[in-house]
Amino acid sequence: MVDKNADPDNYTYPLLVQACAIRVSEFEGREIHNHILKTGFESDVYVQNTLINMYAVCENMSDARNLFDEIPVLNPVSWNSILAGYVRAGDVEKAKLIYDQMPERNTLLRIL
Secondary structure, three states: OOOOOOOOOOOHHHHHHHHHHHHOOHHHHHHHHHHHHHHOOOOOHHHHHHHHHHHHHOOOHHHHHHHHHHOOOOOHHHHHHHHHHHHHHOOHHHHHHHHHHOOOOOOOOOOO
């Protein structure tokens, strides 16, 4: 895309990040994350949520949690992305803490 001067947007980046999550490719996901930062899409909630999910799927809960903590307005996808990451990582205590803090505990979404 960069070679073709195509301008990615808040729809393109989540698809690319999601592809990295499916392939469990943190290296490529981190490269896309850096490009997101350079182009100013880091504050888009859709982009943020897919980044949280990608890092969680790649078992990098530290970066997933840092992104989660930086989001100014959390939505159900944000909560469920970090919750699913802790469950996937087997960290039941942190998963329970997140679950107890969730404002809408009756809404669970399917995350990769």
